Amino acid sequence: MEEQFAKTEIRKPENIVYKKTDLMVDRPLSYCPGCGHGTAHRMLMEVLEEMDIADKTIGVSPVGCSVLAYDFLNIDMLGAAHGRAPALATAIKRLWPNHFVFTYQGDGDLAAIGTAETIHACNRGENITIIFINNGIYGMTGGQMAPTTLPGMRSSTSPYGRDVATMGHPLKITELISHLPGVYYVTRQAVHTPNHVRKTKKAIRKALELQKENKGLCFIEIVSNCNSGWKMTPVQSNKWMEENMFPFYQLGDIKVDGKLIELPKTS
Amino acid sequence: MAKIIGDIAINNERCKGCEVCIAACPFTVIAMSKEVNSKGYHFAIKVNGECTGCTNCAIVCPDGVITVYRAKVATV
Ligand SMILES: Cc1ncc(C[n+]2csc(CCOP(=O)(O)OP(=O)(O)O)c2C)c(N)n1
Ligand code: SF4
Ligand code: SF4
Ligand code: SF4
Ligand SMILES: [Mg+2]
Numbered sequence: 001m002e003e004q005f006a007k008t009e010i011r012k013p014e015n016i017v018y019k020k021t022d023l024m025v026d027r028p029l030s031y032c033p034g035c036g037h038g039t040a041h042r043m044l045m046e047v048l049e050e051m052d053i054a055d056k057t058i059g060v061s062p063v064g065c066s067v068l069a070y071d072f073l074n075i076d077m078l079g080a081a082h083g084r085a086p087a088l089a090t091a092i093k094r095l096w097p098n099h100f101v102f103t104y105q106g107d108g109d110l111a112a113i114g115t116a117e118t119i120h121a122c123n124r125g126e127n128i129t130i131i132f133i134n135n136g137i138y139g140m141t142g143g144q145m146a147p148t149t150l151p152g153m154r155s156s157t158s159p160y161g162r163d164v165a166t167m168g169h170p171l172k173i174t175e176l177i178s179h180l181p182g183v184y185y186v187t188r189q190a191v192h193t194p195n196h197v198r199k200t201k202k203a204i205r206k207a208l209e210l211q212k213e214n215k216g217l218c219f220i221e222i223v224s225n226c227n228s229g230w231k232m233t234p235v236q237s238n239k240w241m242e243e244n245m246f247p248f249y250q251l252g253d254i255k256v257d258g259k260l261i262e263l264p265k266t267s
Numbered sequence: 268m269a270k271i272i273g274d275i276a277i278n279n280e281r282c283k284g285c286e287v288c289i290a291a292c293p294f295t296v297i298a299m300s301k302e303v304n305s306k307g308y309h310f311a312i313k314v315n316g317e318c319t320g321c322t323n324c325a326i327v328c329p330d331g332v333i334t335v336y337r338a339k340v341a342t343v
Binding site: 003004005006007009010011012015016017018019020024028029031032033034035036037038039042191192193194197198233234235238 | 272273274276281283284285286287289290291308312313314315316318320322323324325326327328329330331332333334335336337338340
């Protein structure tokens with residue numbers, strides 16, 4: 001079909017300024033339309049490509065929607081038991097100290113069942129990079145409440161909204177681990193607009209550069225939508241995220257060069 | 268004289284119709300098709316020729332289905 005508005009005269013390989021990196025396996029992603037997992041994957045792979053370290057990098061995928069990351073990222077990957085990715089990554093890094101090692105984990109994986117592994121890997125200051133996708137919910141299993149679910153937020157197991165008195169407070173695990181001396185760089189980013197995506201990519205690059213220098217653990221939280229679990233369209237969910245998630249999970253650097261950044265207080 | 272022009276190519280079959288790219292475009296180049304692809308998704312299409320090749324839409328597309336071209340062309 002002849003495409004309307006196609007400027008065929010400039011459609012030449014030498015004029016390509018953006019295309020999906022070959023480090024993403026060329027198959028459809030299993031994620032719901034508009035889910036940030038795909039964008040986060042691609043930024044990570046773009047950084048590996050730009051640093052030319054794909055063949056020296058080993059990733060650990062979690063349990064959660066991104067369990068299949070090993071099918072999409074065209075690098076060496078291992079799958080960890082639920083929540084255990086930082087422990088597995090510790091072993092890999094110690095056996096292959098000259099390789100780049102990262103984990104890619106959701107909030108249910110990292111901040112619920114894997115809390116112990118997260119905190120101790122951070123506290124030991126393992127020279128790994130943790131990519132933490134916080135969508136405030138257990139996406140894969142049907143949108144159950146997670147430790148990260150906001151007060152009042154509905155989920156399939158808090159249908160009237162999270163009641164803090166009976167269900168507890170949301171856990172800001174990123175702030176929590178930032179206080180550990182083994183942790184060198186902590187930042188919170190997003191991937192729902194072009195500017196946010198560009199910042200996330202810079203943060204991932206910084207973390208992997210620091211891993212090369214053996215500075216200690218680097219931790220990147222990406223606040224993302226789970227539009228299926230939140231029961232919204234992708235565009236609505238991104239708006240809801242800006243209005244509700246960002247005031248609680250404030251974007252920006254939390255710890256840089258081993259020093260905590262003073263953040264403005266939230267109410 | 269020369270000017271910069273851009274163009275995007277969208278992989279219709281891989282588009283999931285999430286519409287995240289639409290708001291990312293400064294020149295409202297993208298809208299959704301009336302037809303659906305083989306998966307049943309309305310897909311992103313171009314609705315004007317204003318693309319400058321800024322890459323915004325492609326960077327934010329979760330499924331990475333947009334390829335962006337940019338070139339300097341001579342004007343008369
Ligand atoms: C030992 C064990 N307990 C529970 C489960 C069920 N389970 C699968 S994924 C998941 C939570 C995933 O949530 P999250 O890490 O936030 O990932 P998301 O899908 O939201 O990206 C749970 C509880 C499991 N697979 N294994
Ligand atoms: S369930 Fe949520 S986290 Fe999982 S792919 Fe769908 S939108 Fe993404
Ligand atoms: S490259 Fe930029 S101008 Fe062109 S369609 Fe995409 S967002 Fe719009
Ligand atoms: S962001 Fe990508 S998948 Fe979503 S509608 Fe646009 S082209 Fe399709
Ligand atoms: Mg989750």
